[in-house]
Amino acid sequence: MDNELFMNAGVLSHPSEMTSLSSSSPPAMLNWASMETHPLEQSITRNVPRDCFFGEKSTEQSIFGSALNSLVSPPPSESNFSGGGAGENYVTRELVGDLGNIGDIYGAPASFGNGFGSCYATPMMSSPPLDAFSGDSRFAERAARFSCLGSRSFNGRRTNGPVAETASINGEMTRVSSNSALKPPAGESSGESSRKRKAKSKEHSPSTASPSPNLSKEVEGKEDSDSKRSRKSQENGENTKSLDPYKDFIHVRARRGQATDSHSLAERVRREKISERMKLLQELVPGCNKVTGKALMLDEIINYVQSLQRQVEFLSMKLSSVNTRLDFNMDALMSKDIFPSSNNQQVPQLESSSHILLADHHSHTLQLNPNDSSNNIMNPMETSESRSFNSQLPTLTHLTDSISQFSTYSEDDLHSIIHMGFAQNQIREPNQVHSTSFQGPSNQVPSHMKAEL
Amino acid sequence: MGSGNNPIYTGVPEKDVFALHFLQTLSNLRTQIPFSSPDKTKDRVKKIKKAAYVSMARAAGGTNRLWSRSLLHQAAKRNNKNVRLSRRRKRVTWPRRNRRDPVEEPAAERLRNLVPGGGAMETSKLMEETAHYIKCLSMQVKVMQCLVDGLSPK
Numbered sequence: 001m002d003n004e005l006f007m008n009a010g011v012l013s014h015p016s017e018m019t020s021l022s023s024s025s026p027p028a029m030l031n032w033a034s035m036e037t038h039p040l041e042q043s044i045t046r047n048v049p050r051d052c053f054f055g056e057k058s059t060e061q062s063i064f065g066s067a068l069n070s071l072v073s074p075p076p077s078e079s080n081f082s083g084g085g086a087g088e089n090y091v092t093r094e095l096v097g098d099l100g101n102i103g104d105i106y107g108a109p110a111s112f113g114n115g116f117g118s119c120y121a122t123p124m125m126s127s128p129p130l131d132a133f134s135g136d137s138r139f140a141e142r143a144a145r146f147s148c149l150g151s152r153s154f155n156g157r158r159t160n161g162p163v164a165e166t167a168s169i170n171g172e173m174t175r176v177s178s179n180s181a182l183k184p185p186a187g188e189s190s191g192e193s194s195r196k197r198k199a200k201s202k203e204h205s206p207s208t209a210s211p212s213p214n215l216s217k218e219v220e221g222k223e224d225s226d227s228k229r230s231r232k233s234q235e236n237g238e239n240t241k242s243l244d245p246y247k248d249f250i251h252v253r254a255r256r257g258q259a260t261d262s263h264s265l266a267e268r269v270r271r272e273k274i275s276e277r278m279k280l281l282q283e284l285v286p287g288c289n290k291v292t293g294k295a296l297m298l299d300e301i302i303n304y305v306q307s308l309q310r311q312v313e314f315l316s317m318k319l320s321s322v323n324t325r326l327d328f329n330m331d332a333l334m335s336k337d338i339f340p341s342s343n344n345q346q347v348p349q350l351e352s353s354s355h356i357l358l359a360d361h362h363s364h365t366l367q368l369n370p371n372d373s374s375n376n377i378m379n380p381m382e383t384s385e386s387r388s389f390n391s392q393l394p395t396l397t398h399l400t401d402s403i404s405q406f407s408t409y410s411e412d413d414l415h416s417i418i419h420m421g422f423a424q425n426q427i428r429e430p431n432q433v434h435s436t437s438f439q440g441p442s443n444q445v446p447s448h449m450k451a452e453l
Numbered sequence: 454m455g456s457g458n459n460p461i462y463t464g465v466p467e468k469d470v471f472a473l474h475f476l477q478t479l480s481n482l483r484t485q486i487p488f489s490s491p492d493k494t495k496d497r498v499k500k501i502k503k504a505a506y507v508s509m510a511r512a513a514g515g516t517n518r519l520w521s522r523s524l525l526h527q528a529a530k531r532n533n534k535n536v537r538l539s540r541r542r543k544r545v546t547w548p549r550r551n552r553r554d555p556v557e558e559p560a561a562e563r564l565r566n567l568v569p570g571g572g573a574m575e576t577s578k579l580m581e582e583t584a585h586y587i588k589c590l591s592m593q594v595k596v597m598q599c600l601v602d603g604l605s606p607k
Contacts, residue, residue, distance in 0.1 A: 277580035298560035315597040
């Protein structure tokens with residue numbers, strides 16, 4: 001029967017734990033552990049792994065750390081326990097005591113507790129690295145279960161008398177476990193939400209100190225189930241204390257009239273996140289304002305991304321075809337780039353090189369417009385660019401030759417060209433400060449100005 | 454391109470950063486010997502396209518963004534197998550449970566296929582990345598358009 005129960009539970013999957021359990025403790029203990037896990041598992045443990053992974057940043061560490069803390073840190077109200085300073089003993093006794101009245105175990109020799117403690121403590125006491133945790137979802141389940149058991153133990157110890165025998169243990173255990181299973185998760189939502197508010201208001205003060213956007217709700221989930229089960233404000237107080245070290249968890253308030261179980265809360269937070277990001281995307285994608293509904297908007301977004309990617313491909317094709325003809329001029333084009341820039345960084349090296357390239361009076365005209373980057377078309381480029389540029393100076397002699405075409409234009413022409421380009425750019429893109437551009441090898445500068453952005 | 458008061462950060466650098474990176478990548482391309490031969494057009498196109506994406510990824514966020522990181526990984530894998538960016542300390546969580554098959558899963562699936570690195574993200578993170586990706590893509594398109602316009606003789 002014991003083995004059967006073990007199989008049914010299927011939660012204690014850690015092989016070393018099982019063996020140590022079987023070796024060190026009487027079978028009755030194993031029974032309660034295995035039996036207990038069933039009803040709990042449904043509501044709590046499911047929640048935990050998802051919520052554990054729900055967090056985005058480094059909340060995993062805090063999740064597991066907090067789970068560990070709840071298990072390990074001895075609750076202050078535990079005055080019943082005699083001696084046994086190690087946290088492991090508290091853990092085991094909580095686990096044991098919560099099933100109500102396993103009074104024998106209180107007086108049980110420390111060896112038993114140690115047996116339990118060791119097997120439970122070893123994976124938990126050490127603070128293993130994240131890698132060990134995140135892959136082990138079953139451990140998360142275990143941690144959640146134990147922590148819930150731990151909080152429930154307060155209830156058990158207070159309400160029930162200590163004396164019980166092995167047989168009665170089983171009976172009581174069944175009673176307790178079925179009791180917990182029967183508590184409706186969604187019932188009395190308003191009442192529970194008010195209770196939750198009490199609990200949360202206590203906790204909000206330490207938590208609001210460090211709010212962070214990427215949080216998990218694992219603690220919330222546990223709290224909810226705990227508050228459901230406990231029905232005592234003291235419980236809430238105890239939970240608050242035991243959960244004090246967790247400060248970076250989202251505290252979600254259950255809304256009045258809505259389901260308050262951890263599942264729905266997690267779902268709600270998730271849905272809110274998604275809708276928030278959908279709004280963000282809606283602003284980005286043009287023409288998405290009229291469309292309502294997530295599915296249609298997602299379709300729109302997908303179409304937009306596809307069109308952008310196709311555009312990139314098309315432009316790269318164009319670029320490759322263009323590049324064949326103007327291959328020799330690549331360096332030149334790099335130097336006299338046609339991209340408008342927004343900032344006014346004047347890199348001195350580039351200026352000097354621009355002087356070299358351009359005839360003096362041209363640079364003079366260019367400097368008439370200090371705000372735009374036409375001064376050095378290299379203006380926005382960083383020093384790396386200038387370095388590469390300087391290294392390619394010898395190849396740019398043809399650039400100077402081509403630019404000398406400009407000498408045919410008078411200064412006024414150049415002015416007008418520049419301003420044309422300016423106006424043109426301003427019409428099309430009011431956001432950026434624009435520059436004019438010069439086309440080196442070709443001599444259709446004015447027409448080209450119009451073509452530029 | 455103001456994003457308003459958004460706690461979700463989707464800032465994108467200015468156009469010149471993109472331009473710079475793209476030109477650098479292109480110049481690297483030029484140094485490759487078979488590049489200027491006009492017979493293999495498709496290869497050239499592919500190379501340019503890849504250069505565009507890689508430069509965009511570098512310009513946009515380098516390794517700070519999931520999509521750019523995965524893009525660079527893909528590109529590096531194609532070239533040589535040695536390139537490995539430094540691993541982030543935080544392990545990427547297995548996202549199966551997070552996605553949880555909501556109502557909009559089929560559309561999200563398509564989005565995942567489009568955005569690089571989308572397969573390993575949960576839905577809300579996916580949308581964040583999509584927003585940033587869209588911004589960077591549009592910037593890159595503008596840059597390339599500029600370049601093409603500048604290079605094409607009239």
